[in-house]
Amino acid sequence: MLFLLSPAKSLDYDTPLPDGLPHTTPQFVAQSTALIEVLRTQSPPQVASLMALSDTLAALNVARYQAWRPRFTASNSRQALLAFNGDVYEGLNARTLSLDDLGWAQSHVAILSGLYGVLRPLDRMQPYRLEMGTRLATANGKNLYQFWGSQIAEHLNTRLRAHDAKAGTPVVINLASQEYFKSVDRKALKARVVECVFEDWKGDGYKIISFYAKRARGLMARYAITHRLATPHQLEGFDLDGYAFAPASSEPERLVFRRKAPMA
Template sequence: MKIILSPAKKMITDTDSIAPDGLPEFIDKTLEIQSWLNCKSKEELKTIWKCNEKIAELNFNRLQNMDIYHMLTPAVLSYEGIAFQYMAPSVFENSQFEYVQNHLRILSAFYGVLKPMDGVTPYRLEMQAKVEIGDVKNLYEYWHDMLYRSVI
Protein backbone atom coordinates (compact mmCIF):
# COMPACT_ATOMS: atom_id res chain seq x y z
CA MET A 1 0.00 0.00 0.00
CA LYS A 2 1.15 3.53 -0.82
CA ILE A 3 -0.12 6.64 0.90
CA ILE A 4 0.06 9.68 -1.37
CA LEU A 5 0.03 13.23 -0.02
CA SER A 6 0.22 16.64 -1.61
CA PRO A 7 2.86 18.93 -0.18
CA ALA A 8 1.86 21.92 1.91
CA LYS A 9 2.57 25.50 0.86
CA LYS A 10 3.98 26.32 4.28
CA MET A 11 7.41 24.85 4.91
CA ILE A 12 10.13 25.03 7.53
CA THR A 13 13.81 24.23 7.73
CA ASP A 14 14.82 21.84 10.52
CA THR A 15 18.41 20.71 10.22
CA ASP A 16 18.71 19.77 13.90
CA SER A 17 16.16 16.97 14.48
CA ILE A 18 16.98 14.23 11.97
CA ALA A 19 19.29 14.16 8.98
CA PRO A 20 17.73 13.34 5.60
CA ASP A 21 18.43 9.94 4.03
CA GLY A 22 19.35 11.31 0.65
CA LEU A 23 18.17 13.45 -2.23
CA PRO A 24 14.91 13.21 -4.17
CA GLU A 25 14.82 10.77 -7.07
CA PHE A 26 14.34 13.46 -9.74
CA ILE A 27 16.87 16.03 -8.52
CA ASP A 28 18.05 16.73 -12.09
CA LYS A 29 14.52 17.75 -13.08
CA THR A 30 14.33 19.91 -9.95
CA LEU A 31 17.51 21.71 -11.03
CA GLU A 32 15.91 22.39 -14.40
CA ILE A 33 12.80 23.86 -12.73
CA GLN A 34 14.96 25.89 -10.34
CA SER A 35 16.93 27.31 -13.25
CA TRP A 36 13.72 28.27 -15.07
CA LEU A 37 12.33 29.96 -11.94
CA ASN A 38 15.60 31.84 -11.37
CA CYS A 39 15.21 33.47 -14.80
CA LYS A 40 11.95 35.11 -13.68
CA SER A 41 11.49 38.46 -12.01
CA LYS A 42 9.83 38.75 -8.61
CA GLU A 43 6.68 40.11 -10.27
CA GLU A 44 6.56 37.21 -12.73
CA LEU A 45 7.00 34.75 -9.87
CA LYS A 46 4.30 36.48 -7.83
CA THR A 47 1.92 35.83 -10.75
CA ILE A 48 3.07 32.20 -11.07
CA TRP A 49 2.73 31.66 -7.31
CA LYS A 50 -0.58 33.55 -7.09
CA CYS A 51 0.34 35.11 -3.76
CA ASN A 52 0.60 38.43 -1.97
CA GLU A 53 3.68 40.66 -1.82
CA LYS A 54 4.92 39.35 1.54
CA ILE A 55 4.81 35.69 0.43
CA ALA A 56 6.34 36.59 -2.94
CA GLU A 57 9.23 38.38 -1.20
CA LEU A 58 9.86 35.43 1.14
CA ASN A 59 9.85 32.88 -1.65
CA PHE A 60 11.80 35.05 -4.08
CA ASN A 61 14.55 35.35 -1.45
CA ARG A 62 14.40 31.61 -0.79
CA LEU A 63 14.81 30.94 -4.50
CA GLN A 64 17.73 33.36 -4.87
CA ASN A 65 19.59 31.68 -1.98
CA MET A 66 18.45 28.11 -2.59
CA ASP A 67 20.94 25.27 -2.26
CA ILE A 68 19.20 21.98 -2.97
CA TYR A 69 22.20 19.96 -1.75
CA HIS A 70 22.93 21.43 1.70
CA MET A 71 21.07 22.39 4.89
CA LEU A 72 18.18 20.08 3.99
CA THR A 73 15.22 18.92 6.04
CA PRO A 74 13.56 15.50 5.64
CA ALA A 75 10.42 16.13 3.55
CA VAL A 76 8.08 14.70 6.17
CA LEU A 77 9.37 17.25 8.71
CA SER A 78 9.52 20.15 6.26
CA TYR A 79 5.85 20.52 5.32
CA GLU A 80 3.51 22.17 7.82
CA GLY A 81 0.11 21.45 6.25
CA ILE A 82 -2.74 19.91 8.20
CA ALA A 83 -2.07 16.33 7.04
CA PHE A 84 1.52 16.62 8.23
CA GLN A 85 0.47 18.22 11.52
CA TYR A 86 -1.94 15.37 12.26
CA MET A 87 0.67 12.79 11.29
CA ALA A 88 3.00 14.41 13.88
CA PRO A 89 6.32 13.16 12.46
CA SER A 90 8.26 15.21 15.02
CA VAL A 91 7.33 12.59 17.64
CA PHE A 92 7.87 9.50 15.46
CA GLU A 93 9.94 6.61 16.72
CA ASN A 94 12.31 4.73 14.40
CA SER A 95 9.70 2.13 13.40
CA GLN A 96 7.27 4.87 12.38
CA PHE A 97 9.89 6.57 10.23
CA GLU A 98 10.61 3.20 8.59
CA TYR A 99 6.91 2.67 7.90
CA VAL A 100 6.35 6.05 6.26
CA GLN A 101 9.62 5.75 4.31
CA ASN A 102 8.29 2.54 2.78
CA HIS A 103 4.65 3.54 2.32
CA LEU A 104 4.30 7.33 2.03
CA ARG A 105 5.00 9.39 -1.09
CA ILE A 106 4.64 13.15 -1.43
CA LEU A 107 3.89 14.43 -4.95
CA SER A 108 5.65 17.75 -5.44
CA ALA A 109 5.57 20.12 -8.42
CA PHE A 110 9.18 21.10 -7.65
CA TYR A 111 10.74 17.77 -6.63
CA GLY A 112 8.49 15.18 -8.31
CA VAL A 113 8.01 12.24 -5.97
CA LEU A 114 9.44 12.51 -2.48
CA LYS A 115 10.10 9.83 0.05
CA PRO A 116 9.60 11.12 3.60
CA MET A 117 13.32 11.15 4.41
CA ASP A 118 14.42 12.85 1.16
CA GLY A 119 16.18 16.12 1.92
CA VAL A 120 14.35 19.22 0.73
CA THR A 121 14.59 22.96 1.08
CA PRO A 122 11.60 25.31 1.26
CA TYR A 123 10.10 26.28 -2.10
CA ARG A 124 6.79 27.44 -3.50
CA LEU A 125 5.35 25.84 -6.62
CA GLU A 126 2.03 24.19 -7.36
CA MET A 127 1.25 21.76 -10.17
CA GLN A 128 -1.36 24.18 -11.56
CA ALA A 129 1.22 26.96 -11.94
CA LYS A 130 1.65 28.36 -15.44
CA VAL A 131 5.13 27.03 -16.08
CA GLU A 132 6.51 26.57 -19.60
CA ILE A 133 9.84 24.78 -19.40
CA GLY A 134 11.27 23.87 -22.76
CA ASP A 135 8.52 22.57 -25.05
CA VAL A 136 6.01 21.75 -22.30
CA LYS A 137 3.06 23.96 -21.42
CA ASN A 138 2.57 23.02 -17.77
CA LEU A 139 3.98 20.95 -14.92
CA TYR A 140 1.65 18.01 -15.56
CA GLU A 141 3.15 17.72 -19.02
CA TYR A 142 6.64 18.35 -17.64
CA TRP A 143 6.44 15.47 -15.15
CA HIS A 144 4.46 13.36 -17.66
CA ASP A 145 4.21 9.80 -16.31
CA MET A 146 7.42 9.87 -14.24
CA LEU A 147 5.52 10.45 -10.99
CA TYR A 148 3.11 7.59 -11.69
CA ARG A 149 5.92 5.21 -12.61
CA SER A 150 7.91 6.11 -9.50
CA VAL A 151 4.97 5.53 -7.15
CA ILE A 152 4.03 2.25 -8.82
Protein backbone atom coordinates in the same frame (compact mmCIF):
# COMPACT_ATOMS: atom_id res chain seq x y z
CA MET B 1 0.50 -0.33 -0.57
CA LEU B 2 1.74 3.15 -1.21
CA PHE B 3 0.11 6.18 0.41
CA LEU B 4 0.13 9.46 -1.54
CA LEU B 5 0.16 12.85 0.19
CA SER B 6 0.11 16.43 -1.05
CA PRO B 7 2.83 18.80 0.17
CA ALA B 8 2.08 21.87 2.32
CA LYS B 9 2.57 25.57 1.71
CA SER B 10 3.66 26.10 5.33
CA LEU B 11 7.20 24.98 6.13
CA ASP B 12 9.17 24.52 9.35
CA TYR B 13 12.94 24.81 9.12
CA ASP B 14 13.36 26.19 12.65
CA THR B 15 12.24 23.47 15.09
CA PRO B 16 15.35 21.45 16.08
CA LEU B 17 15.52 17.89 14.80
CA PRO B 18 16.76 14.86 16.76
CA ASP B 19 20.44 14.01 16.31
CA GLY B 20 21.24 11.16 13.96
CA LEU B 21 17.96 11.28 12.07
CA PRO B 22 18.44 9.33 8.81
CA HIS B 23 18.11 11.12 5.50
CA THR B 24 18.07 10.41 1.78
CA THR B 25 18.43 12.49 -1.39
CA PRO B 26 15.47 13.31 -3.66
CA GLN B 27 15.34 11.16 -6.77
CA PHE B 28 14.53 13.86 -9.33
CA VAL B 29 17.30 16.36 -8.59
CA ALA B 30 18.06 16.91 -12.29
CA GLN B 31 14.43 17.77 -13.00
CA SER B 32 14.24 20.04 -9.95
CA THR B 33 17.37 21.82 -11.11
CA ALA B 34 15.81 22.42 -14.53
CA LEU B 35 12.71 23.90 -12.90
CA ILE B 36 14.80 26.13 -10.64
CA GLU B 37 16.63 27.47 -13.70
CA VAL B 38 13.29 28.48 -15.21
CA LEU B 39 12.07 29.99 -11.93
CA ARG B 40 15.26 32.06 -11.64
CA THR B 41 14.28 33.90 -14.80
CA GLN B 42 11.13 35.19 -13.09
CA SER B 43 11.12 38.58 -11.33
CA PRO B 44 9.27 39.04 -8.02
CA PRO B 45 6.27 40.66 -9.78
CA GLN B 46 6.18 37.78 -12.29
CA VAL B 47 6.29 35.18 -9.48
CA ALA B 48 3.55 37.08 -7.62
CA SER B 49 1.35 36.98 -10.73
CA LEU B 50 2.20 33.38 -11.64
CA MET B 51 1.38 31.99 -8.19
CA ALA B 52 -1.10 34.59 -6.89
CA LEU B 53 1.26 35.57 -4.06
CA SER B 54 1.69 38.76 -2.08
CA ASP B 55 4.74 40.88 -2.84
CA THR B 56 6.35 39.69 0.40
CA LEU B 57 5.84 35.99 -0.36
CA ALA B 58 6.97 36.47 -3.96
CA ALA B 59 10.21 38.09 -2.79
CA LEU B 60 10.76 35.28 -0.26
CA ASN B 61 10.41 32.62 -2.91
CA VAL B 62 12.57 34.41 -5.46
CA ALA B 63 15.27 34.39 -2.77
CA ARG B 64 14.66 30.68 -2.21
CA TYR B 65 15.12 29.94 -5.91
CA GLN B 66 18.39 31.85 -5.94
CA ALA B 67 19.65 30.01 -2.84
CA TRP B 68 18.62 26.54 -4.06
CA ARG B 69 21.48 24.14 -4.77
CA PRO B 70 21.58 20.62 -6.28
CA ARG B 71 23.50 19.45 -3.21
CA PHE B 72 21.38 18.79 -0.12
CA THR B 73 23.02 19.30 3.28
CA ALA B 74 21.98 19.57 6.93
CA SER B 75 22.37 23.36 6.69
CA ASN B 76 20.23 23.99 3.58
CA SER B 77 17.58 21.27 3.84
CA ARG B 78 15.70 18.88 6.10
CA GLN B 79 13.67 15.69 5.79
CA ALA B 80 10.45 16.38 3.87
CA LEU B 81 8.10 14.79 6.40
CA LEU B 82 9.52 17.11 9.07
CA ALA B 83 9.72 20.21 6.87
CA PHE B 84 6.09 20.40 5.73
CA ASN B 85 3.86 22.01 8.33
CA GLY B 86 0.28 22.35 7.02
CA ASP B 87 -3.00 20.77 8.11
CA VAL B 88 -2.15 17.32 6.73
CA TYR B 89 1.15 17.27 8.58
CA GLU B 90 -0.38 18.45 11.84
CA GLY B 91 -2.60 15.37 11.65
CA LEU B 92 0.35 13.14 10.79
CA ASN B 93 2.49 14.65 13.60
CA ALA B 94 5.71 13.10 12.30
CA ARG B 95 7.85 14.43 15.15
CA THR B 96 6.25 11.92 17.51
CA LEU B 97 6.91 8.91 15.25
CA SER B 98 9.62 6.43 16.19
CA LEU B 99 12.62 5.73 13.97
CA ASP B 100 11.01 2.40 13.06
CA ASP B 101 7.84 4.26 12.08
CA LEU B 102 9.81 6.68 9.92
CA GLY B 103 11.59 3.74 8.30
CA TRP B 104 8.26 2.14 7.41
CA ALA B 105 6.95 5.45 6.09
CA GLN B 106 10.03 5.82 3.90
CA SER B 107 8.97 2.70 2.01
CA HIS B 108 5.21 3.25 1.99
CA VAL B 109 4.55 7.01 1.78
CA ALA B 110 5.10 9.28 -1.23
CA ILE B 111 4.71 13.06 -1.15
CA LEU B 112 3.84 14.60 -4.51
CA SER B 113 5.59 17.90 -5.26
CA GLY B 114 5.60 20.50 -8.00
CA LEU B 115 9.35 21.05 -7.68
CA TYR B 116 10.57 17.61 -6.59
CA GLY B 117 8.08 15.35 -8.39
CA VAL B 118 7.93 12.76 -5.62
CA LEU B 119 9.56 12.92 -2.20
CA ARG B 120 10.10 10.06 0.18
CA PRO B 121 9.55 11.07 3.84
CA LEU B 122 13.28 11.14 4.66
CA ASP B 123 14.38 12.87 1.45
CA ARG B 124 16.09 16.14 2.26
CA MET B 125 14.20 19.10 0.84
CA GLN B 126 15.20 22.71 0.41
CA PRO B 127 12.44 25.29 1.03
CA TYR B 128 10.34 26.25 -1.98
CA ARG B 129 6.91 27.27 -3.21
CA LEU B 130 5.70 25.73 -6.47
CA GLU B 131 2.21 24.29 -6.48
CA MET B 132 1.49 21.52 -8.96
CA GLY B 133 -1.24 23.55 -10.67
CA THR B 134 1.15 26.39 -11.52
CA ARG B 135 1.18 27.22 -15.23
CA LEU B 136 4.97 27.41 -15.44
CA ALA B 137 6.08 27.03 -19.06
CA THR B 138 9.14 24.83 -19.66
CA ALA B 139 10.69 23.00 -22.58
CA ASN B 140 8.32 20.12 -21.73
CA GLY B 141 5.12 22.12 -22.03
CA LYS B 142 2.96 24.90 -20.69
CA ASN B 143 2.47 23.61 -17.12
CA LEU B 144 3.92 21.28 -14.50
CA TYR B 145 1.64 18.39 -15.46
CA GLN B 146 3.24 18.41 -18.90
CA PHE B 147 6.70 18.88 -17.38
CA TRP B 148 6.39 15.77 -15.23
CA GLY B 149 4.47 13.71 -17.79
CA SER B 150 4.57 10.01 -16.85
CA GLN B 151 7.71 10.29 -14.68
CA ILE B 152 5.81 10.35 -11.38
CA ALA B 153 3.65 7.33 -12.26
CA GLU B 154 6.71 5.38 -13.41
CA HIS B 155 8.49 6.20 -10.14
CA LEU B 156 5.49 4.96 -8.17
CA ASN B 157 5.43 1.77 -10.25
CA THR B 158 9.05 1.12 -9.35
CA ARG B 159 8.40 1.59 -5.65
CA LEU B 160 5.32 -0.62 -5.77
CA ARG B 161 7.23 -3.41 -7.51
CA ALA B 162 9.97 -3.21 -4.89
CA HIS B 163 7.65 -3.54 -1.89
CA ASP B 164 4.49 -5.25 -3.17
CA ALA B 165 6.09 -7.96 -5.33
CA LYS B 166 4.35 -10.76 -3.43
CA ALA B 167 1.18 -8.89 -2.47
CA GLY B 168 -0.82 -9.37 -5.67
CA THR B 169 -2.21 -6.28 -7.41
CA PRO B 170 -0.29 -3.16 -6.32
CA VAL B 171 -2.45 -0.59 -4.51
CA VAL B 172 -2.12 3.19 -4.21
CA ILE B 173 -4.06 4.88 -1.42
CA ASN B 174 -4.75 8.42 -2.56
CA LEU B 175 -4.65 10.88 0.34
CA ALA B 176 -3.55 13.73 -1.95
CA SER B 177 -5.67 16.56 -3.34
CA GLN B 178 -6.99 16.37 -6.89
CA GLU B 179 -4.55 19.11 -7.93
CA TYR B 180 -1.65 16.87 -7.00
CA PHE B 181 -3.11 13.49 -7.92
CA LYS B 182 -3.60 14.80 -11.47
CA SER B 183 0.20 14.70 -11.77
CA VAL B 184 0.02 10.88 -11.66
CA ASP B 185 -0.51 9.59 -15.20
CA ARG B 186 -3.26 7.03 -14.63
CA LYS B 187 -2.57 5.34 -17.98
CA ALA B 188 1.05 4.75 -16.94
CA LEU B 189 0.26 3.81 -13.33
CA LYS B 190 0.09 0.04 -12.91
CA ALA B 191 -1.89 -0.09 -9.69
CA ARG B 192 -5.35 -0.09 -8.24
CA VAL B 193 -6.21 3.33 -6.76
CA VAL B 194 -8.28 3.63 -3.58
CA GLU B 195 -9.43 7.06 -2.42
CA CYS B 196 -10.23 7.95 1.19
CA VAL B 197 -12.97 10.53 1.81
CA PHE B 198 -13.53 12.24 5.15
CA GLU B 199 -16.87 13.83 5.97
CA ASP B 200 -18.15 15.76 8.98
CA TRP B 201 -21.74 16.43 10.01
CA LYS B 202 -22.77 19.97 9.17
CA GLY B 203 -26.30 21.33 9.19
CA ASP B 204 -28.47 18.57 7.80
CA GLY B 205 -25.93 16.13 6.41
CA TYR B 206 -22.37 14.90 6.06
CA LYS B 207 -20.05 17.12 4.04
CA ILE B 208 -16.36 17.37 3.19
CA ILE B 209 -14.99 20.31 5.18
CA SER B 210 -11.60 21.21 3.76
CA PHE B 211 -9.72 21.94 6.99
CA TYR B 212 -10.95 18.80 8.74
CA ALA B 213 -10.51 16.63 5.62
CA LYS B 214 -6.89 17.72 5.19
CA ARG B 215 -6.09 16.96 8.81
CA ALA B 216 -7.85 13.58 8.51
CA ARG B 217 -5.65 12.64 5.55
CA GLY B 218 -2.65 13.12 7.82
CA LEU B 219 -4.33 11.13 10.57
CA MET B 220 -4.97 8.29 8.12
CA ALA B 221 -1.33 8.32 7.03
CA ARG B 222 -0.27 8.19 10.67
CA TYR B 223 -2.69 5.31 11.34
CA ALA B 224 -1.24 3.40 8.38
CA ILE B 225 2.31 4.01 9.56
CA THR B 226 1.80 3.06 13.19
CA HIS B 227 -0.35 0.01 12.36
CA ARG B 228 1.78 -1.12 9.38
CA LEU B 229 -1.27 -1.47 7.14
CA ALA B 230 -0.86 -3.85 4.21
CA THR B 231 -4.35 -4.09 2.62
CA PRO B 232 -7.16 -1.61 1.79
CA HIS B 233 -9.51 -3.61 4.03
CA GLN B 234 -7.38 -2.72 7.06
CA LEU B 235 -8.09 0.98 6.43
CA GLU B 236 -11.65 0.36 7.58
CA GLY B 237 -10.41 0.16 11.18
CA PHE B 238 -9.39 3.85 11.13
CA ASP B 239 -10.91 5.51 14.20
CA LEU B 240 -8.76 8.53 15.07
CA ASP B 241 -10.38 11.79 16.18
CA GLY B 242 -13.85 10.26 16.18
CA TYR B 243 -13.97 9.14 12.55
CA ALA B 244 -15.52 5.79 11.66
CA PHE B 245 -15.83 3.83 8.43
CA ALA B 246 -19.20 4.31 6.69
CA PRO B 247 -19.70 1.06 4.71
CA ALA B 248 -23.11 1.99 3.26
CA SER B 249 -21.66 5.11 1.65
CA SER B 250 -18.43 3.49 0.47
CA GLU B 251 -17.33 1.65 -2.65
CA PRO B 252 -14.30 -0.61 -3.16
CA GLU B 253 -12.30 2.29 -4.66
CA ARG B 254 -13.82 5.05 -2.49
CA LEU B 255 -13.76 4.54 1.27
CA VAL B 256 -15.83 7.05 3.24
CA PHE B 257 -15.17 7.93 6.87
CA ARG B 258 -17.56 10.09 8.90
CA ARG B 259 -17.92 11.70 12.31
CA LYS B 260 -20.73 13.57 14.01
CA ALA B 261 -18.61 16.32 15.56
CA PRO B 262 -14.91 17.31 15.72
CA MET B 263 -13.04 16.07 18.77
CA ALA B 264 -12.42 18.77 21.39
